Amino acid sequence: MAGLERYPILPDDSQRTWERIYESAEANNEFRNLAHDISQPTERFKPERPTSFPDDDVAVRKYIGAGVGLASLITENLLSHPFVVLRRQCQVHNNSVRYHLLPVTLLPVMVHLHQRQGFTTLWKGLGSALLVRGMTLAVEDIISKVTPWPKEITWNSSLKSIGQHILLKCVSLAVVTPFYSASLVETVQSDIASEKPGVLDVFRDGFCRLLSWSAPQKGRMLPVWALVVPTVAYGLFRYFFTLIVRGTTSRLLHISHKYEQRKQGALSREVTTQAASQDIELHAALFAVFAADVVFFPLETILHRLHLQGTRTIIDNLDTGLEVMPILTNYEGAADCYRATLEQEGTIGLYKGFGALLLQYAAHLAVVRLTKITLTRLSVLFPRQPPRQSPPPENPVTTGRGSSHSYAGSFRQ
Structure with missing residues (x-):
């Protein structure tokens, strides 16, 4: 045709040629887009930072529980001692006018004692009390090693094991x-x-009374064999009462906790459950000891009066906190002490110094709560480090030469 000679005529496979050119251009466009993505990585190449760290939560909760438990142990053995001193002085004072059933009446007495005798007057006997507690644990440990008697028992222990433990x-x-x-x-x-006693005087005086196990009675002092029966009975009943109350309270608190969680719609996570279990066991132990002190308070009063009889001890007069007075009693035994106390002081006389017990556990609970709040606040103030993430695997497109050649080859086609 005229006018079309300068235009080349396409061969029969012209349609295939145009498809090949289109594919090459599309490959070139994909290659450029991919290179742009590699040079400027998007969010899919960035590792996701977790919002919560379960391992850190478990560790923090564990440290908080351990700190609260340590604070409770220190409070029980050290910080509660001044209240123990006040309670025992009230219990052995058989001729006192004030019974100090409430903590309010003890506050002015404590002020007078500190003014006249100094701050350390309510910390007397702390070393000997700790030595006796340590000695009790050591004797139990030695006996459990030289005999088949178990040192601890559980709810699943056999009757034989329980008898040997007793x-x-x-x-x-x-x-x-x-x-x-x-x-x-x-x-x-x-x-x-x-006179202020020495550190080891408790062992010297104790051995002196132990050697006179079967010696005849001297003055008003009771022989050791007359003190063993009430002391062992008191300690044994108190021990098993504490175990029963602690186990029962712990089960009830666990059931109540699960009920509250189900009421909210779901059970707690494992981290929360561990923290709640530590808190429940701590409060169950504290409540069990408090219940034992309340229930056995009259027996403790009788026991302390029997132990102190005939020792020529002079105590502070807690009616005013300004005087001292000797303890002069003549009980023949636990039954006679109980009968004489009811006749002279009434039933309420068995609870002399109960206000000091209330002060002791109020302070104990306050220390536990304050320690828990402080440790929780500190755990929030100090940020936790996120766990290290392993770097993402290298993209073969950026490093693999074979991939680049394959794209280049497709481009050249």
Whole structure:
């Protein structure tokens, strides 16, 4: 045709040629887009940072629980001792006018004692009390190693194991009885009317009373064999009562916690469950000890009066906190002490110094709560480091030469 000679005529496969050119251009466009994505990585190449760290939560909760437990142990053995001193001085004072059933009446007495005798007057006998507690644990440990008697029992223990455990407790309490008497004297005697005892005087006085196990009675002091039976009975009943109350309280608190979680719609996660379990066990133990002190308070009053009789101890007069007075009693035994107390002081006389017990556990609970709040706040103030993430695997498109050649080859086609 005229005018079309300068235009080349396409061969029969012209349609295939145009498809090949189109594919090459599309490959070139994909290659450029891919290179742009590699040079400027998008969010899919960035590792996701977790919002919560379960391992850190478990560790923090564990440390908080351990810190609260340590604070409770220190409070029980050290910070509660001044209230124990006040309670025992009230219990052994058979002629007192004030019974101090409420904490309010003890506050002015404590102020007067600090003014006249100094701040350390309510910390007397702390060393001997700790030595007696440590001695009790050591005797139990030695007996459990030289005999088949178990040191601890569980709810699944056999009757034989429980009986052997009771024997272990009885023997250890009997051995420690004279040393407990010596420690009681150091705890209640007045600092301004008595010589301050040495660190190891509790062992010397305890061995002296232990060697006179079957000696005849001297003056008003009761022999050790007359003190062993009430002391062992008191310690044994108190021990099993504490175990039962602690186990029952722990089960009830666990059931209540699960009920509250189901009421909210779902059970707690494992981290929350561990923290709640630690808190439940701590409160169950504290409540069990408090319940035992309340229930056995009259027996403790009788026991302390029997141990102190005939020791010529001079105590602070807690009616005013300004005087001292000797303890002069003549009980023939636990039954006679109970009968004489009811006749002279009434039933309420068995609860002298109960206000000091209330102060003791109020302070104990306050220390536990304050420690928990403080540790929780500190765990929030100090940020936790996120766990290290492994780097993402290298993209073969950026490093693999074969991939580049394949794209280049497709481009050249």
